[in-house]
Amino acid sequence: PVTRMRTDADGAKERDDIVRLVRRARACLLEPSIARKVELSRETHAWWFSARENPPVNDDDGDDETLDAIVENPGRETLRVVKSSQTRRIGKGGTLESRIAILHSLAHIESWAIDLSWDAISRFGLARDMPKGFYDDFVTVANDEARHHELLARRLKALGSAYGKLEVHDGLWQTAMETADSLEARLAVEHCVHEARGLDVLPQTIGKFRRNGDEESAKLLEDVIYPEEVTHCAAGLRWFKYLHARDGVRTGDQEDVRDGEELETSSVVQAFHAVVRKHFAGALKPPFNDDARKRAGFNPVWYEPLAVKA
Structure with missing residues (x-):
């Protein structure tokens, strides 16, 4: 079971560590170099899951104003x-140019997923x-996303390109900022929808990669990125459920919704639907995996009640 922060001596150290982590998250967000952002993410992950006897590299204790500051633009x-609308069409992977465009987009x-992970920590x-x-x-999610970016950038180089050679848009961050005032909305929309x-x-x-002979890219997506993205969605759902159980407004009717092997209270499912309908424009598009x-x-x-109706 998840519990709130402890209040004894160990709990005080834990809070100090969390304060350091929040400041470190802000440093990752503000870092303009993607290579350094990846490195900082890796260093912070290693520190957080160690004994944490020493602060992260270049850690700055800062002050309360620094701690409370929100990074609006990474x-x-x-x-x-x-x-x-101005980014190039990535195509179906039939040409090298198309496959490079797909990898660059990913x-x-x-x-952005690196930044969104650190933003969740520092903002909420x-x-x-x-x-x-x-x-x-x-x-963990931030470290995974950093590794994914690094592997994809390495694959781009192997194909004769590089990250940054193609134009990009910042739509993912902009949509995330629409949930900047609600952790429940951030978890529901970014992790459980997008x-x-x-x-x-x-x-x-x-x-697309496999049909066109690029087995190395296919295996990178299939063996590394795909299974880890499943765990990221699971984290979003887990903490949405936690917040609903801890803070959610309960109705008197606590019927259960049974589907397959999973039993859910109608309360949390209905709360999820309400948050998505409020913060996500449009309906979810099948087919679903x-x-x-x-x-x-x-x-x-x-998700089916939120889907486009045939």
């Missing part, structure tokens, strides 16, 4: 940022009195 090295998504962690497990999960959509389309993306979603903890009762 640091970004020079990229050609355009409107999403690498860019992962770069202390403000919502989240337990240590929340930080454990999102430090990332879950990634689970729906990744098998098709893997197929039911198997991957189930591994992440989503049975159809979570």
Whole structure:
């Protein structure tokens, strides 16, 4: 079970560590070099899951104002940022140019995913009195996303390109800022809608590479990125459920919704639907990857009522 922060001597040290982590998260967000952002993410992950006897490299104790400050625009090295409608079509992977465009798009998504993980920690962690497990999960997610970006950037180089050579858009961060005032909305929309959509389309993306002879890219997506993205969706759902159980407004009617092997209270499922309808424009688009979603903890009762009707 997840618990709130302890209040004894060990709890005081834990809070000090969390304060350091929040400041470290801000440093990762503000870092303009993606290579250094990846390195900082890796260093912070190693420190957080160690004995934490020493502060992270270049740690700055700062002050309360620094701690409370929110990063509205993460640091970004020079990229050609355009409107999403102006980015080039990535195609179906039939040409080298198309495969490079797909990998570049994925690498860019992962770069924003790093920032979104650190933003969840720095924006919401202390403000919502989240337990240590929340930080454990999102430090892990940030490290995973950093590794994904690094592997995709390395693959781009192997194909004669590099991250930053193609134009990009910042739509993922902009949509995330629409949930800047609600952790529940951030978890529901970014992790349980957008990332879950990634689970729906990744098998098709893997197929594009495989059908066109790029087995190395296909295996990178299939063996590393795909299974880890399942765990990221699961983290979003886990903490949405936690917040609902801890802080959610309960109705008198606590009927259960049974679907397959999972039993959910109607309260949390209905709360999820309400948050998504409020903060996500439009309906979810099938077909859904039911198997991957189930591994992440989503049975159809979570998403089918939100889907486009045939």
